[in-house]
Amino acid sequence: MEICVASIVNFRDVVVKKMASLDRVKVLVLGDSGVGKSSLVHLLCQNQVLGNPSWTVGCSVDVRIHDYREGTPEEKTYYIELWDVGGSVGSASSVKSTRAVFYSSVNGIILVHDLTNKKSSQNLYRWSLEALNKDSSPTGVIVSNGDYDREQFADNPVPLLLIGTKFDQIPENKRNEVLTRTAFLSEDFNAEEINLDCTNPRYLAAGSSNAVKLSRFFDKVIEKRYFTKDPSQLTGFTDRKRFNFKSLHYD
Amino acid sequence: MSFFVDSVIMFTSQVFFFGFGWLFFMRQLFKDYEIRQYVVQVVFSITFAFSCTMFELIIFEILGALSSTSRYFHWKLNLYVILLVLIFVVPFYIGYFVVSNIRLLQRQKLLFACMVWFTFMYFFWKLGDPFPILSPKHGILSIEQLISRVGVIGVTLMALLSGFGAVNCPYTYMSYFLRNVTESDILALERRLLQTMDMIVSKKKRIAMTRRQIFQRGEDQNKQTGFWGMIKSVTSSPSGSENLSQIQQEVDALEELSRQLFLETVDLQATKERIEYSTTFQGKYFNFLGYFFSIYCVWKIFMATINIVFDRVGKTDPVTRGIEITVNYLGIQFDVKFWSQHISFILVGIIIVTSIRGLLITLTKFFYAISSSKSSNVIVLVLAQIMGMYFVSSVLLMRMSMPLEYRTIVTEVLGELQFNFYHRWFDVIFLVSALSSILFLYLAHKQAPEKHMGL
Numbered sequence: 001m002e003i004c005v006a007s008i009v010n011f012r013d014v015v016v017k018k019m020a021s022l023d024r025v026k027v028l029v030l031g032d033s034g035v036g037k038s039s040l041v042h043l044l045c046q047n048q049v050l051g052n053p054s055w056t057v058g059c060s061v062d063v064r065i066h067d068y069r070e071g072t073p074e075e076k077t078y079y080i081e082l083w084d085v086g087g088s089v090g091s092a093s094s095v096k097s098t099r100a101v102f103y104s105s106v107n108g109i110i111l112v113h114d115l116t117n118k119k120s121s122q123n124l125y126r127w128s129l130e131a132l133n134k135d136s137s138p139t140g141v142i143v144s145n146g147d148y149d150r151e152q153f154a155d156n157p158v159p160l161l162l163i164g165t166k167f168d169q170i171p172e173n174k175r176n177e178v179l180t181r182t183a184f185l186s187e188d189f190n191a192e193e194i195n196l197d198c199t200n201p202r203y204l205a206a207g208s209s210n211a212v213k214l215s216r217f218f219d220k221v222i223e224k225r226y227f228t229k230d231p232s233q234l235t236g237f238t239d240r241k242r243f244n245f246k247s248l249h250y251d
Numbered sequence: 252m253s254f255f256v257d258s259v260i261m262f263t264s265q266v267f268f269f270g271f272g273w274l275f276f277m278r279q280l281f282k283d284y285e286i287r288q289y290v291v292q293v294v295f296s297i298t299f300a301f302s303c304t305m306f307e308l309i310i311f312e313i314l315g316a317l318s319s320t321s322r323y324f325h326w327k328l329n330l331y332v333i334l335l336v337l338i339f340v341v342p343f344y345i346g347y348f349v350v351s352n353i354r355l356l357q358r359q360k361l362l363f364a365c366m367v368w369f370t371f372m373y374f375f376w377k378l379g380d381p382f383p384i385l386s387p388k389h390g391i392l393s394i395e396q397l398i399s400r401v402g403v404i405g406v407t408l409m410a411l412l413s414g415f416g417a418v419n420c421p422y423t424y425m426s427y428f429l430r431n432v433t434e435s436d437i438l439a440l441e442r443r444l445l446q447t448m449d450m451i452v453s454k455k456k457r458i459a460m461t462r463r464q465i466f467q468r469g470e471d472q473n474k475q476t477g478f479w480g481m482i483k484s485v486t487s488s489p490s491g492s493e494n495l496s497q498i499q500q501e502v503d504a505l506e507e508l509s510r511q512l513f514l515e516t517v518d519l520q521a522t523k524e525r526i527e528y529s530t531t532f533q534g535k536y537f538n539f540l541g542y543f544f545s546i547y548c549v550w551k552i553f554m555a556t557i558n559i560v561f562d563r564v565g566k567t568d569p570v571t572r573g574i575e576i577t578v579n580y581l582g583i584q585f586d587v588k589f590w591s592q593h594i595s596f597i598l599v600g601i602i603i604v605t606s607i608r609g610l611l612i613t614l615t616k617f618f619y620a621i622s623s624s625k626s627s628n629v630i631v632l633v634l635a636q637i638m639g640m641y642f643v644s645s646v647l648l649m650r651m652s653m654p655l656e657y658r659t660i661v662t663e664v665l666g667e668l669q670f671n672f673y674h675r676w677f678d679v680i681f682l683v684s685a686l687s688s689i690l691f692l693y694l695a696h697k698q699a700p701e702k703h704m705g706l
Contacts, residue, residue, distance in 0.1 A: 024452070045459070057514065058444075058509055058513030058514070059509070059513065061448060061451055061452050061455065062455060063455040063456050064459070065463055079456050079459070081452050092517075092521065093520075094517050094518075094520035094523075094524055095517050098513060098516045098517045098520055101441050101444060101445060101516075102448075116285075119284060119285050
């Protein structure tokens, strides 16, 4: 493989883009450690509750099969990769630079926070900045200081979804307060929000409002990736037989 | 009257230390967690405050501030409170929070917490048996009994930390030990990591699609009836699921590989950053310090060995020895009493400040590394316990660094402990810890370059 001498960063992008030319829909799952990202991803992909959650080292990926525009004549099946990146916002810079490897060419972000822990919700701003700053999409937005800027999220090309976990652990009398807080949060991110308990599949049962929001989010991600008239995304227009998995293996 | 003034001074300083402990807890330790149990924060700050007051009393002893009766009174008071906290309060709360994390025992939390506490007391008591720490004149519940045991635990901790720190400090500071890492090494590893992730993704896609097809086929099968339906259901082999388990195994292996690659990449990045740092001015300064510390460390190990082999416990403290040497051998005449007071004040002050700072930094690092949202309370309390025991035993050991006239109060208050035993014990554990750290670091250093050769 030839190495571009121009700059090290370009080299990294070239490598990643070569792999990205095989179609993928990549959604990051971000949040503090211990909020329940691994349980959530397991629930979304395997439709089962994760029995023995343990610390995620590095990044764990799982795949969900999603029917884009289900029930309409344009229905098509896509694979959605959920990249569950472990760690905390306060990690050492060496960990952060290594994590940045996973943030390239991201099509959607799911931000997970723990409803019983306010700090995890506050840290979501830093998480989103960390992921979006490394994203090589041509928004032209440069955040100079680490501060959160609402305008950046208003016309953000990467769709966001906010998920609050451990909903069952909030006592009845505190529910309203928590829901108001998360409503503010979802406004700030310009994103939909879902509040659930990862140990109970009932929250994402087919036909429930949560399932509808989830499905809408994935549809939006797929649309942005394949169907927008964005000149940098021309590769999305060719028709792909995504449900024929035989064409996908290259190992 | 003066007693009242002294007490007010002591009390204000205690409030100040309490506030510092509170802030440290909130800003540093718990900065990523929500504080829900204020009890933990209070207990931590109290432990910190009373430990710092002990150090303050030593400083006052050297400086001669406050009247000696009030100093003595406050020493005793402080000691009782700290022992109460370290032996009763903190272990009880540790037991309580551990029990509340276990779902089964939720009902009888208090009862189980008390049981845990009694077990702790039993082992704590048994700890005193193999050590010759007391003269047998004392009763069961005297202050000496408790202090002696706390002292043993604390001295062991101190020696372990010192030993490891003495070896690790030059290793981290000196750039001689830094492996050579280039940007292309890191990129190569990152490329491998991404390739592994892609392989995992493609296999998972196969698994997901196979599962979906089995599920759909299963649904179709339920609709098929009749002769052909039965034949079809017999011949449709379970090869789908066999295939699945094989792919799943491959995925598990690949995931393990990806984790290792991630950790290696983090390691390389950290080394690269350290290399960059060492070219800066600060880095060069620390590098120089590293050489200095390595000499100091070798000297300490040597002295510890001598002490053990020749069964020798230093009789005079470094301050008096230093002054003796300058007066007798170098012929410089100066007011011994005046200077010995100030020098011992400075020396003891430096020792106190560096040990508090070093301990707080180590505790913070440790806390970040192992805590999670469930166990943060328990871990903070364990750290408070360690901190309290550490500070109590540093008072014990500090007695050695002070000239005779200042040692009296420590000896008086702490009773007839066999101080020499503690120094011997410290030397032994220090030696063991330093040597095993050297071995450990040597192995780790050796192993790492070989891993990257395989690229």
